[in-house]
Amino acid sequence: KHAIGIDIGGTKIATGIVDAYGQVGPYQMIPTDTTASPMAVINEIEDIIKELLTEGDYSPKDILGIGVCAPGPLEARQGRITCPPNLPKWKDIPIVNLLQERLSTPVILENDANAAALAEKWIGAAQDSEHFIYLTISTGIGAGLFLHGRLVTGARGNAGEVGHMVIDPTQGICRCGQRGCLEWLASGTAISRMASEVMNRDLTAEDVFVLYRQGHEQIVPLIDQVFTYIGMGCVNLINLFDPEKIVIGGGVSQAGQPLFDAVRNYVHRYALNPSGRKTEIVPAQLKQHVGLIGAAALIFHHRE
Ligand code: ADP
Numbered sequence: 415k416h417a418i419g420i421d422i423g424g425t426k427i428a429t430g431i432v433d434a435y436g437q438v439g440p441y442q443m444i445p446t447d448t449t450a451s452p453m454a455v456i457n458e459i460e461d462i463i464k465e466l467l468t469e470g471d472y473s474p475k476d477i478l479g480i481g482v483c484a485p486g487p488l489e490a491r492q493g494r495i496t497c498p499p500n501l502p503k504w505k506d507i508p509i510v511n512l513l514q515e516r517l518s519t520p521v522i523l524e525n526d527a528n529a530a531a532l533a534e535k536w537i538g539a540a541q542d543s544e545h546f547i548y549l550t551i552s553t554g555i556g557a558g559l560f561l562h563g564r565l566v567t568g569a570r571g572n573a574g575e576v577g578h579m580v581i582d583p584t585q586g587i588c589r590c591g592q593r594g595c596l597e598w599l600a601s602g603t604a605i606s607r608m609a610s611e612v613m614n615r616d617l618t619a620e621d622v623f624v625l626y627r628q629g630h631e632q633i634v635p636l637i638d639q640v641f642t643y644i645g646m647g648c649v650n651l652i653n654l655f656d657p658e659k660i661v662i663g664g665g666v667s668q669a670g671q672p673l674f675d676a677v678r679n680y681v682h683r684y685a686l687n688p689s690g691r692k693t694e695i696v697p698a699q700l701k702q703h704v705g706l707i708g709a710a711a712l713i714f715h716h717r718e
C-alpha cells in the first residue's frame with residue numbers, strides 16, 4: 415500500500431508516492447507560482463498525481479489516501495488553507511474537499527512543521543521518542559509538538575507557532591506585530607537582515623555563515639547572539655513541555671556543529687543542570703523529502 419504526499423511550500427511544491435516504510439517513489443517538484451490562482455495550481459497538482467500513478471503503474475486501490483502539508487495558519491480539521499503569509503493568494507482554499515472530489519480518495523491536511531515532526535518520528539531522528547519537539551529554523555521558525563505519542567495540534571491545527579514566542583521585547587517589530595519574537599531574531603530571514611545591516615550589503619544566511627566560519631569580527635558575535643536566542647527558545651520549550659528531544663531542522667540548522675554546540679551549552683546551563691532533565695538537542699535526519707514523507711505519514715499514522 416502507498417500514500418500520496420503533497421508538500422506545498424512558499425518556494426516549491428513537491429508531490430510524490432510514498433510506501434509504507436516511508437520510502438519516496440516517483441515524485442515531481444515544481445516551483446511555487448505565487449502569482450497563479452490556487453485553482454490553477456491545484457489543477458496542476460492533480461495532473462502530476464495522475465502522471466505519477468501512470469508512471470509507477472499504480473492502480474487507484476494501491477493508494478490509501480493523500481496527505482497534504484502547507485504553511486500555517488490553516489484549518490486542519492476543515493481542510494482549508496486559510497491565510498499563509500508565504501502563499502498570499504491562498505485565502506480560504508478548501509484543498510481537502512477539492513482533492514477528495516477530484517481524486518476520490520481520503521485527504522488529510524496538516525501544517526508543515528507538524529508533518530515534518532511526523533516524518534522524523536517515522537523514519538528520522540525521533541523514532542525512539544514519544545515526547546519530542548521538531549523545531550524548524552528556516553525562512554521563518556515553527557515547531558511540531560509530538561507529546562504522549564501523538565501530535566498536539568490545538569483547536570485548529572496551529573499549535574506550535576513557536577516563532578512568535580517573545581524573546582526580547584526591546585527589539586524590532588515582527589510580522590505578527592509583537593516586538594522581539596524568536597523568528598524576528600533567529601530565522602534565516604533575521605540572520606540575513608541583521609548581517610546585511612551590519613555589513614552594509616545584501617547577504618543571505620548562507621553568506622553570513624561563510625563569514626562566521628572565517629571568524630569575521632562583526633559576524634561572529636552576531637551569530638553567537640543568534641545561537642543564544644535559539645537556546646532561549648529551546649529552554650522555553652523544555653520548561654513548557656519537558657520533551658526527551660528537540661529535533662532541529664530547516665535551512666539554518668545546516669550551520670551544523672557550532673549551532674548545536676552553542677544551543678546544547680545554553681540548554682545545559684539553564685534547563686538541564688538546574689533540574690536534572692536530560693533533553694537532547696539533535697539535528698533532523700530527513701532533508702530533501704521531509705515534507706513529502708510527513709504528508710504521507712498523515713495517511714499512515716495520523717490518529718485523531
Ligand atoms: P523554507 O523556509 O522555504 O522551508 P529552508 O528550510 O531551506 O526553506 O530555509 C531557508 C533559509 O535557510 C534561508 O534563510 C536560507 O538562507 C537559510 N539557509 C539555507 N541553507 C543554509 C545553510 N547551509 N546555512 C545557513 N543558512 C542556510
Ligand code: ZN
Binds near residue numbers: 578598
Ligand atoms: Zn512574531
